Amino acid sequence: MPTPFHLGWFLQGSSVQAWGEPWTGDIGRDWRVPDLFCDMARSLERARFDYILIEDSSYVGESYGGSREIYLKHGLSVPRQDPSVMATLMAAATSRIGIVPTLSTFAYPPYLLARLIASLDQVSQGRIGWNMVTGSSDVAARNYGMDGLPEHDLRYDMAEDYMAAVNGLWDSWEPGAIVNDRAGGMLIDHTKVHAVDHVGPWYSTHGPLNSGPCPQGRPVIAQAGGSARGKQFASLHADTIVAGVKGTPGMRAYREDVRARAVAQGRDPDKVKVLFLVSPVLGDSAEEAALRQRQRMARAEAQVPQLLAFFGKITNIDFATYDLDTPVSSLELHTNGHQQSLDDFKRVAGKKSLREAMLSYRGNSGSVELVGTPDTVAGRMEEVMQEVGGDGFLISVNDVSRRSIAEVADGLVPALQARGLVRREYEHAQFRDNLLAF
Numbered sequence: 001m002p003t004p005f006h007l008g009w010f011l012q013g014s015s016v017q018a019w020g021e022p023w024t025g026d027i028g029r030d031w032r033v034p035d036l037f038c039d040m041a042r043s044l045e046r047a048r049f050d051y052i053l054i055e056d057s058s059y060v061g062e063s064y065g066g067s068r069e070i071y072l073k074h075g076l077s078v079p080r081q082d083p084s085v086m087a088t089l090m091a092a093a094t095s096r097i098g099i100v101p102t103l104s105t106f107a108y109p110p111y112l113l114a115r116l117i118a119s120l121d122q123v124s125q126g127r128i129g130w131n132m133v134t135g136s137s138d139v140a141a142r143n144y145g146m147d148g149l150p151e152h153d154l155r156y157d158m159a160e161d162y163m164a165a166v167n168g169l170w171d172s173w174e175p176g177a178i179v180n181d182r183a184g185g186m187l188i189d190h191t192k193v194h195a196v197d198h199v200g201p202w203y204s205t206h207g208p209l210n211s212g213p214c215p216q217g218r219p220v221i222a223q224a225g226g227s228a229r230g231k232q233f234a235s236l237h238a239d240t241i242v243a244g245v246k247g248t249p250g251m252r253a254y255r256e257d258v259r260a261r262a263v264a265q266g267r268d269p270d271k272v273k274v275l276f277l278v279s280p281v282l283g284d285s286a287e288e289a290a291l292r293q294r295q296r297m298a299r300a301e302a303q304v305p306q307l308l309a310f311f312g313k314i315t316n317i318d319f320a321t322y323d324l325d326t327p328v329s330s331l332e333l334h335t336n337g338h339q340q341s342l343d344d345f346k347r348v349a350g351k352k353s354l355r356e357a358m359l360s361y362r363g364n365s366g367s368v369e370l371v372g373t374p375d376t377v378a379g380r381m382e383e384v385m386q387e388v389g390g391d392g393f394l395i396s397v398n399d400v401s402r403r404s405i406a407e408v409a410d411g412l413v414p415a416l417q418a419r420g421l422v423r424r425e426y427e428h429a430q431f432r433d434n435l436l437a438f
Helices: 035-046 069-074 083-092 110-123 138-143 152-170 228-237 248-264 286-301 304-315 339-349 354-363 374-388 402-418 431-435
Strands: 006-011 051-054 098-104 129-133 178-181 186-188 220-223 240-243 273-278 392-395
Touching: 006 035, 006 240, 006 273, 006 402, 035 051, 035 083, 035 402, 051 083, 051 129, 051 220, 069 304, 083 098, 083 110, 098 110, 098 220, 098 431, 110 152, 152 228, 220 228, 220 431, 228 248, 240 248, 248 273, 248 374, 273 374, 286 304, 286 354, 304 339, 304 354, 339 354, 374 402
Parallel strands: 006 051, 006 392, 051 098, 098 129, 129 220, 220 240, 240 273, 273 392
Antiparallel strands: 178 186
């Protein structure tokens, strides 16, 4: 029997980002209401996904040409609503799937975040995670009264202190603290609720949490560690890691690196689930899937400025200053933002022009190419997991629609289930337990 693997969905936090794409309905009108995201959550729960991660950024891009025009004109990650609100609604619409909002450490004091996540874990009965990010944009930092973000590695040093604070708050309630003894007149045993009094180099908090304990003890922590410092952090703190490494050799090396780092820091590596980003293109036949991939690339060719604007948003690079036919190898590209994304882009680029490199990067989105019928794509996913060693995939598509969701939930997943590659039923009631089921 094959070893099963996990499935998650990396959801662009703005449904309107699919505006202009086929089969997205009148998303420019309907983005305000949560129906699409709630329908998605129900569909992916029916397909027995482990979780949905809600990606987020809390600013309007302005890196391309020093202007917000291209971002607003084409709906590039704007408008988007607070992920904690969407997570609440998606949790209310479901009963088993994990929901993972993205919340930045620079935007939330530790007590506020710990209380918010604990409350979400309670109302969802133990199905909440937190995608822990340190931020990547000086524009976002200015929205919160800062001049800019600290240097990349320093952000992770600060995050270590942040994690000590929030973990202390989540641990401030011992198991069994809520006695609920009506006869004895005691709701809470005060000896099992403790102050935290964390005083670190960057954060301090008194505690305990007044919201009470998380059903899971602590929420599931998701993190995207791409740089060496990021992998070191993720291997210590994350329960699941978002990885966008290109090609099976790189995927295997990444996973082995993370697991070795986890062991070195005293963790069981099997409790760190690495899920690789993929963007499947499906069809009823190989020919139809190939056609859809060509159509996808044709749309990309007409949208190179938008693609560069979006990429510049997450890397803080103004690509409008460069001629599209300039070889990428001749450009000095550096970032204090998403370092792994920029490194991957440079590797894909080689000696290509900026235009060609962006199209190659966009066309090769995800860790491996998955184009074909549900059965052939399922077979390729099985081969990849055998080569890499685990632990699963995060589906990510730009054109989020009921059609693209159904193609995965009702087309690809049954093909995976027929091969014994993913679960048919949830093993447990709570998120972490399902993540650790295999």
